[in-house]
Amino acid sequence: MADEAKRKIPLLMVLPPLIFLALAALFLVGMYREDPDVLPSTFAGKPAPALQVEPFGEGEALQDAMLRAPGVKLVNFWASWCAPCRAEHPQLEAMQDAGVTIYGINYKDEPAKARGFLEELGDPYAAKATDPVGRTALDWGVYGVPETFVIDGKGQVVLRFPGPITVSILQDKILPAIQSAAVE
Structure with missing residues (x-):
């Protein structure tokens, strides 16, 4: 019985350091990814997923065919x-003023509050829809709002950007993606 107890003690002494080393290795691998802030998009270079949305507010309702029409456009999920x-x-409004077509999809929001948001801040969307249960957001791989997609004239996703568009993001990521999409 004493021999059995002696054999269990070394295992109990070795196991915690082994677990620690395994977790440390996972941490180090995660730290040295190419860009830890980039969430992968399975849609880049592929057709934009079909829309399963409902009309939102007044104005033109976003239709799936609009995503496949000629010209570069943005799809912005918001709430x-x-x-x-x-x-x-403000960046969305600046892009609208510059002639960029932006389609808005209101995500899991109360219609009255969403309308109030646009009345207060302005409506930069050429057409909009609502995704009350998040079905389209799920199909598009949206992690949370805001998320913006740059779509080319063939209806293909050029860029997925999760998070708010700041002035620097607009200059460094969104505008270059729009220029790239316009060339294709």
């Missing part, structure tokens, strides 16, 4: 309860 959506709104 009135989303503080980063409020922060990115």
Whole structure:
């Protein structure tokens, strides 16, 4: 019996350091990824997923055919309860003023609050829809709002950008993706 107890003690002494080393190795691998802030998009270079949305508010309703029409366009998932959506709104309006077509999909929001959001901040969307249960967001791989997709004239996803569009993101990522999509 004493021999059995002696054999169990070394295992109990070795196991915690082994677990620690395994976790440390996983941490190090995660730290040295190419760009840890980039969430992979399985849709880049592929057709934009079909829309399963409902009309939202007044104005033109977003239709699936609009995504496949000629010309570069952005699809922006947003919500009135989303503080980063409020922060990115001036950049969306600046792009609209520059002639960029932006389609808005309101995500899991109360219609009255969503309308109030656009009345207060302005409506940069050429057409919009609502995704009340998040079905389209799920199909598009949306992690949370805001998320913006650059779509080319063939209806293919050129860029997926998760998070709010800041001035630097607009200059460094969104505008280059729009230029790239316009060339294709």
